[in-house]
Amino acid sequence: MSKVCxxxxxxxxxxxxxxxxxxxxxxxLIPFAAGHEIIRQxxxxxxxxxATPDLIYDQMVAAGCARKVIFSxxxxxxxxxxxxxxxxxxxxxxxxxxxxxxxxxxxxxxGASGLPFLPMKQTGAAxxxxxxxxxxxxxxxxxxxxxxxxxxxxxxxxxxHVQRADRSGNAHIWGILGEQKEAAFAARHVILTAxxxxxxxxxxxxxxxxxxxxxxxxxxxxxxxASHPSYTQGYxxxxxxxxxxxxxxxxxxEAVRAWLDEWVYGVQDRAEYWQKLGAETHERLRVTPNLxxxxxxxxx
Amino acid sequence: xxxxxxxxxxINAARLLRDGDVVFVGVGQPNLACNLxxxxxxxxLLMIYEAGVIGARPARLPLSIGDPTLVSGASLxxxxxxxxxxxxxxxxxxxxxxxxxxxxxxxxxxxxxIGPYDHPKVRLPGSGGSQEIxxxxxxxxIMTPHQKRxxxxxxxxxxxxxxLNGNGERQAAGLRGGGPQAVVTNLGILEPDDSGEMxxxxxxxxxxxxxxxxxxxxxxxxxxxxxxxEPPTTEELRIxxxxxxxxxxxxx
Numbered sequence: 001m002s003k004v005c006x007x008x009x010x011x012x013x014x015x016x017x018x019x020x021x022x023x024x025x026x027x028x029l030i031p032f033a034a035g036h037e038i039i040r041q042x043x044x045x046x047x048x049x050x051a052t053p054d055l056i057y058d059q060m061v062a063a064g065c066a067r068k069v070i071f072s073x074x075x076x077x078x079x080x081x082x083x084x085x086x087x088x089x090x091x092x093x094x095x096x097x098x099x100x101x102x103x104x105x106x107x108x109x110x111g112a113s114g115l116p117f118l119p120m121k122q123t124g125a126a127x128x129x130x131x132x133x134x135x136x137x138x139x140x141x142x143x144x145x146x147x148x149x150x151x152x153x154x155x156x157x158x159x160x161h162v163q164r165a166d167r168s169g170n171a172h173i174w175g176i177l178g179e180q181k182e183a184a185f186a187a188r189h190v191i192l193t194a195x196x197x198x199x200x201x202x203x204x205x206x207x208x209x210x211x212x213x214x215x216x217x218x219x220x221x222x223x224x225x226a227s228h229p230s231y232t233q234g235y236x237x238x239x240x241x242x243x244x245x246x247x248x249x250x251x252x253x254e255a256v257r258a259w260l261d262e263w264v265y266g267v268q269d270r271a272e273y274w275q276k277l278g279a280e281t282h283e284r285l286r287v288t289p290n291l292x293x294x295x296x297x298x299x300x
Numbered sequence: 301x302x303x304x305x306x307x308x309x310x311i312n313a314a315r316l317l318r319d320g321d322v323v324f325v326g327v328g329q330p331n332l333a334c335n336l337x338x339x340x341x342x343x344x345l346l347m348i349y350e351a352g353v354i355g356a357r358p359a360r361l362p363l364s365i366g367d368p369t370l371v372s373g374a375s376l377x378x379x380x381x382x383x384x385x386x387x388x389x390x391x392x393x394x395x396x397x398x399x400x401x402x403x404x405x406x407x408x409x410x411x412x413x414i415g416p417y418d419h420p421k422v423r424l425p426g427s428g429g430s431q432e433i434x435x436x437x438x439x440x441x442i443m444t445p446h447q448k449r450x451x452x453x454x455x456x457x458x459x460x461x462x463x464l465n466g467n468g469e470r471q472a473a474g475l476r477g478g479g480p481q482a483v484v485t486n487l488g489i490l491e492p493d494d495s496g497e498m499x500x501x502x503x504x505x506x507x508x509x510x511x512x513x514x515x516x517x518x519x520x521x522x523x524x525x526x527x528x529x530e531p532p533t534t535e536e537l538r539i540x541x542x543x544x545x546x547x548x549x550x551x552x
């Protein structure tokens with residue numbers, strides 16, 4: 001069954017004011033195109049969950065989409081501070097809930113597995129437990145020792161960007177896998193954006209590379225270059241220069257406003273955004289092909 | 301040969317790594333230390349990145365913890381849940397690198413907040429992977445400039461456990477890893493004594509105990525046999541400058 005639609009339609013159908021959203025991807029495959037579409041559609045009061053809020057949530061917070069963030073590392077990766085989320089937290093204008101990376105992905109794994117919670121071994125660093133009442137302890141019924149537990153995270157919507165998917169949403173992902181699969185299985189609705197829509201036969205030619213089955217996916221959107229300034233392994237490089245320049249842009253609310261006006265509100269969709277970036281940027285982010293050795297599944 | 305503080309710390313951290321170590325690597329200076337060790341005395345060093353990359357062989361300098369160069373040529377890529385469970389929690393990691401705004405007398409690290417948690421004076425990035433690395437890696441190393449504000453008697457917030465309040469508290473907490481085994485600064489190296497207190501065990505060439513004490517927020521003790529580190533060699537500096545970080549991004 002085809003679930004193909006435009007990203008605009010997918011966001012309109014599945015992202016509601018007040019939702020908890022998980023835009024998946026650890027540095028890799030961050031779904032910026034969907035984040036920008038949510039900003040354009042003016043969603044409000046979202047709870048934004050991600051291990052690393054990254055620039056996508058900095059921009060969504062700046063645009064007034066968020067009520068709360070759930071995170072485990074709030075920095076501009078490789079650069080420094082994530083200025084907007086940080087200053088909103090410091091000013092008390094944005095609620096937050098904090099975990100370690102392991103705590104965060106354990107929450108997603110519990111949600112993805114249909115469990116109410118999952119245990120983790122103790123770390124000796126108890127201050128976060130005191131600060132976040134969601135982090136608790138239970139006694140291991142077998143050894144009698146205490147383990148740390150976190151509750152399942154079941155976002156209303158997960159957005160997952162992938163290299164290629166078929167029209168039903170069966171998706172191939174390679175490169176850093178992060179928490180893509182867990183986010184998709186944990187969420188009530190899944191929006192998939194893909195660099196390429198491919199024939200079902202392409203997916204079926206390499207089933208070990210499929211991370212997400214179509215039947216948990218609600219919408220499939222073909223959106224090339226959807227993760228810029230993040231990257232898609234094998235398709236284009238991370239725009240490290242933009243991550244650096246965001247550090248300067250995000251120093252002033254006026255500059256952020258102007259950036260959003262130009263690059264989010266001022267374009268219709270990702271295709272227009274990518275064109276606007278221009279040939280020089282396209283060339284700078286181009287990747288030389290490096291193919292894996294084929295695998296032989298055998299004809300049975 | 302001239303060298304700067306970053307080069308000095310990275311080279312001394314690299315020398316702490318042993319051939320065959322499985323290392324949980326961070327981006328920036330720890331990445332340089334590991335790649336330097338692999339090109340010198342530890343060719344069988346296995347590098348793991350928290351994004352889920354095992355056996356990375358980065359061909360260029362990674363500029364983020366999820367740089368695509370970590371994946372190309374790696375031996376395995378897994379989910380983050382797998383890397384934290386199968387590799388770290390299970391006890392398959394020898395060495396972890398940690399960093400933070402504050403490190404205290406017992407090697408506890410704060411990377412979360414200065415001031416009260418609910419009304420932060422300065423909000424820092426938070427744990428990322430470090431809470432679990434500090435607990436479960438066999439040995440942890442820290443690289444940091446030696447400054448009083450970075451070395452308070454007690455951290456404002458324990459993001460990652462060192463030896464807690466010392467005197468066996470870490471062992472009593474049942475953590476499998478051995479805790480912070482060295483803090484490499486621009487003045488020397490601190491290591492834990494039997495009680496878990498971080499004491500000065502080595503000085504870099506030209507640095508003094510007094511300098512280290514002046515820049516530490518607790519009465520810093522010195523080991524009875526205070527070592528002098530070997531100065532960086534021409535070869536170590538050449539690899540760092542010419543091969544690993546030619547644009548001097550982390551060697552500043």
